[in-house]
Every structure is written in structure tokens, then in C-alpha cells.
Amino acid sequence: MTSLARLKFYATQPHDCSYLPEQQATTLFLDPSQPMDEEVYAQLSEVGFRRSGDHLYRPHCQACSACVPARLPVAAHVFNRQQKRILKRNADLEVTRSRPACTDEIYALYARYIEQRHADGDMYPPSREQFMSFLVRDLPFSHFYEFRQAGQLLAVAVTDVLPNGLSAVYTFYEPEQAHRSLGRYAILWQLEEVARLELDALYLGYWIRGCRKMNYKTEYRPIELLVNQRWVRLN
Template sequence: MRHTLPIAPQFYVTAPQPCPYLDGRMERKLFTALQTDNAEKLNDTLSRQGFRRSQNVLYRPACSECTACLSARIRVADFESSKSQRRILKRNGDLVRKVSSPWATDDQYALFRTYLDSRHSDGGMADMDIYEFAAMIEETPIRSRVVEYHEGDVLRGVCLTDVLEDGLSMVYSFFDPKLEKRSLGTQLILDHVDIAREADLPYVYLGYWVPGSPKMGYKSRFGALEVYRGGEWQRLTDPSHFAKEAHPLSVDPIAEQVARIQLPDSRPTSK
């Protein structure tokens, strides 16, 4: 099914498929291609409206009976690490950050496979080969970086990061799953807050937080967090106020969702 705005780009909806976060649910995604001369502006604008990038596509959940998935970002200026997060930073003080252009390596893929086999062996990326991995890292029409974390000569963590007009977007990260005590997933986020602060960027975009999903619960432990809900960013003061259940009438029709999308240098087509 295709829905269009009066001007490009065109928006599409995926067919329903099992939700990877909540059992018994079906997910759909609203998406558009990121292949225009205006790619960076489009990515910046739609990221501020809850969209995420995957290679040359921007997408946002558009499930027919559920609104649990909420795009999340950290307000860098207001963020203060907790005691446990400061312990994680100290524990990983020996890691060395290396930033490069988006280029895939054998070491990255080996760590990626170890991570998937341990954490997401039944996920949608479980069968990704090295060529598909290289496409995930390298096929980007916008300003992206690969941020690596090394312990000596050993690669411990990687994050594919987009540099937006208003922040950093952590597109995909993976790390050595055997080092559980290091809490490397948290470490990567904390370090990206530092990078954003150094670059005077106001936000770090974390992807989707899903109430009720064990896979996504860790994101709510970060202070100064905002979630995109009801067409605006709201402070996440109490995660318990956001339930995984949704009223059947809480989901707007796809055509109405598309009509409210604001494009670069344009006004919303409707309210």
C-alpha cells in the first residue's frame, strides 16, 4: 500500500509481521527512501519526528493496534550520570575510542557475529553475511561515522553513528557479550553523550524504547530522557506511566499519520 504527500518523498507501509519486542503483537512500519539530493535535511527533519535510518531507508512504527514503540533521545545539557553509570565509566576507563568514516572491517564483522549469536540468535539479522553487514555500515547517503572501542589491540565495541543537525543518532551498536560486568552497551551510550557534549550537539538519539520489552528496558535508566509521543517530545519522568497496552482507537489511520508529517522547508499538510 502506498500513501503520498503532495510533494516528494513517497511513503509506504510494510506488511504486518510478528513484533520482535512484544509477544503476540504484529508490527508494521511506515517508511520512505532516503535517496534524494535533500537526504541530510530529510533525515534531520524526520528524525525529529520519531523516524530512524536503516541504510537508505527512514522508518517509523505504524502498527494498527499498538503505539508502544517510542523514539527516545537524551537531552545532553541536562544529563547527569547516576552512581552506577559512573562506576561503568570507571570500569571501562581503559577503552580507547577510534572514529572513522563508515567502512566495514573483518574485525567488526567477527565481533558483530559473536554479539548476534549470543544476544539475538533468533532475530531478523541473525543470518546477515559479511556483504550484508558491509552494506549496513557503508550504504549511507548522509554524514555517518563508525565509532570503535578498543582494549589494547582488541576490538570490544562498535557503533554506527549518524551526525544530525541537532545531535548524534546511534543507528546500531554491538559489543563483546562475554564482558557482561563491563556493561558495554551502557558505556557506548555514555560515551556518545560525551561526544555530543564536546561537539555542542543537544541530543543523543537512542532508537526506540518499548515499555514492557526486556530488550529495550535499559533505555529508561538514562536520565534526561525524552520520548516522541502524540506528535511531540515529552520528558520521561516515570516509565510506569507508559504502558505497553494501547486502546484500539489510539492509533490514527496511516493516511492521517502521513498527512501530519512535516517535510524540510514545509509546513504540516494538516493538523
């Protein structure tokens, strides 16, 4: 096991925060010369790091601690009534695992999703170059889970399979299928996949109190939040 104390990290200059208006953010990155090793990645996920493309990072803001790492411990999860309905509603979907790739079909779905659901975000307008750098990396632990109904691609969950759990990197889905709640279903499916693989948790990235786009994460209980370098469970 690699000692985290031996790793080098670099902090960015302050930049506009993607989540909180009028806030400045600083990001801490693992030295990019460090090989993307799944054991190191798993250890860093325990202290709040995430992956974007080839980089492992976490917020490192001096005057703000709003970004709180969140994970779902699978052994304790209980599906509520709404979640059971979502699972039933999507029981007709077939899920297959593939290597990350920018096929015409997958990119077209991604572009529709960004254009219709995130036109106000920093990923708009979508581009193949952006898609490739963000999601299509040649990493042995990175996978696309494709959700299809009668062959039609409805959603893709970009997921990293680590020794300590699954890390939900990003999910995009067909915006015209709102009745299916595909984003929520992808989380529920990944929770079930954590159990099937006999792993511990599903890592969801960061939760920010008061950020509307993050509210969905606390719908899943129990959830664990990393507070003062300690995972605290909320039932």
C-alpha cells in the first residue's frame, strides 16, 4: 500500500466556483506524473478525492468548506417506496459494461443531455474533445455501463471499479425519457452492482448544502459525509 504522505500534490490558483456563484475555488490535484494506480485512487477516495479525466482532485478552498464528499454504504442501504417504483419502472432495461469510447451513438446521447439539461453549466456547449478528455480514458478500472431498452441507448453511467467500491464519475441519459428517472435509476443500479461485486460503498462525489443540483444525493439513506476527515453517517 502506497503511503499517502509520499505523494505530491499541487494547488491551482483561485478560480470561479462551478457550484456557488460569486465564490472563488481552489483545487488540489495529485501530481500528474504519479501513475493512475487503483490502489492509490482507492486510498485517496477515502479522504475525499475524485477523478476527472487523468486527474485525481479535491476542493481545497481556504475560506469555504461547502463541498462535502459523500458515499453510500451498500450493506446498510434500504430502498424506499419511491426508489422501488423507479427500479420497477426500469426493469425492462438491459445493462452491459463496455470500455470507454466516443462512438457516434454515445456522443449523440451525451450532447443531447448537456444541451437540454445543463445549458447553464460550464460543460455547455458539448464537444467531442471535451467528452474525450473528461470521460474516455484508457484506465483499467474505468467502464461505461450502457442502459438500453430494446437496443436503444437510454443512459450511460461512467463508473470506476475500485477495491473499496464503485465511484460514480458521471451519468448522462436521454432527456426525453424523464418519466423513467434515469439519473436516479443509474444510482440505484450502481448500488446493486456494489452489492453484486461484494464491495463496500458507492462514492457520489461532493454534496453541497443549498445547491439544488446536489439535493438528489441525500435522497439515498443512509449516506456518509466526510466531515473533519471522518465519515459521518446520516440515517
